[in-house]
Amino acid sequence: MPDEISQDLGSGITCIDAGYIQPWMVSFYLLEHGGECAIIDTGTARSLPNLERVMAARGLGPDSVRYVAPTHVHLDHAGGAGAMMQRFPAAQLLIHPRGAGHLVEPDRLVASTRSVYGEQRFRELYGDITPVQADRVVEVEDGRVISLAGRDLEFRHTRGHADHHFCIWDRTSCGWFSGDMFGICYPWFRFDRGDFVLPATAPNQFDPRAFEQSVELLASYQPRSIYLTHSGALAFSAERAQLLLRQVREYPVLACEHCGDPSAIEQKMGEYSLDILAGFNTGLGDVELMEMLAFDLDLNARGVDLWLQRQAGENT
Numbered sequence: 001m002p003d004e005i006s007q008d009l010g011s012g013i014t015c016i017d018a019g020y021i022q023p024w025m026v027s028f029y030l031l032e033h034g035g036e037c038a039i040i041d042t043g044t045a046r047s048l049p050n051l052e053r054v055m056a057a058r059g060l061g062p063d064s065v066r067y068v069a070p071t072h073v074h075l076d077h078a079g080g081a082g083a084m085m086q087r088f089p090a091a092q093l094l095i096h097p098r099g100a101g102h103l104v105e106p107d108r109l110v111a112s113t114r115s116v117y118g119e120q121r122f123r124e125l126y127g128d129i130t131p132v133q134a135d136r137v138v139e140v141e142d143g144r145v146i147s148l149a150g151r152d153l154e155f156r157h158t159r160g161h162a163d164h165h166f167c168i169w170d171r172t173s174c175g176w177f178s179g180d181m182f183g184i185c186y187p188w189f190r191f192d193r194g195d196f197v198l199p200a201t202a203p204n205q206f207d208p209r210a211f212e213q214s215v216e217l218l219a220s221y222q223p224r225s226i227y228l229t230h231s232g233a234l235a236f237s238a239e240r241a242q243l244l245l246r247q248v249r250e251y252p253v254l255a256c257e258h259c260g261d262p263s264a265i266e267q268k269m270g271e272y273s274l275d276i277l278a279g280f281n282t283g284l285g286d287v288e289l290m291e292m293l294a295f296d297l298d299l300n301a302r303g304v305d306l307w308l309q310r311q312a313g314e315n316t
Helices: 045-058 080-087 100-102 107-118 118-125 208-220 236-260 262-280 284-315
Strands: 008-009 012-018 026-035 034-040 065-069 092-095 138-139 147-148 150-156 166-170 175-179 227-228 232-235
Touching: 008 232, 012 045, 012 065, 026 045, 034 147, 080 227, 092 100, 100 107, 107 118, 107 232, 138 232, 150 227, 208 236, 236 284, 262 284
Parallel strands: 034 065, 065 092, 092 138, 175 227
Antiparallel strands: 008 012, 012 026, 026 034, 147 150, 150 166, 166 175, 227 232
């Protein structure tokens, strides 16, 4: 990934750095076709200046944006939706039906996110969350095809990471805008011997079986590219899909003896990840690799722990 704030991927797709925590930890996408634009995922409200710089360089005005489409309402993907809808008066917000209310009235979403990060860290990461006007929201059902100036975008509901998640199939580029459903592959997870893809199992709706079904759905389209939010374009391969699924299946096994102890689960996940990374010839030591993994392993462990607790409750 270049040091600049954006990367032209071809086919009218530009990947833009969201400016979240560190460069290229989160990205989002500007899709241009026939004089119209769609913004897929949004980063946070602090991501808007980078988008405006890219649009200005392309000669694109605010009225060219027809759609803003967060893949789900977690705030690293949708925190900037309200600010962008204010900036782009001709746009409609495309959202999963289960997520629409959270962006129109974001108080519960904000409270839930604060409970994960704490008040101070929440303010640092997300700033103010602007509600979206209800009359500008379009709830997108599974399988719906929406046209961007004649370019078909197909929306598929994809549970496993969150119940309010969809992925967007772009027939023109033969690629998926995958949100969190094809995991995480930061630029620093891309090694000489391959790309390490880490699942995103953050709280609070992780479901391993649904996750597996969603990845299998994405693979069934035989994509060429996966447009990750974390982060950037990734060439699809069956091997990368299987690496992702192998971890999703193993996480509950690793965690089952430590239900209620996310720290112990995180430690087991870390050891497991290091075992996988040993095959990538990273050239890095375990301490450095664990520092690279720490942010996501913390969230992943908490998500798996909540799933285990739900399962235990259902079986009592």
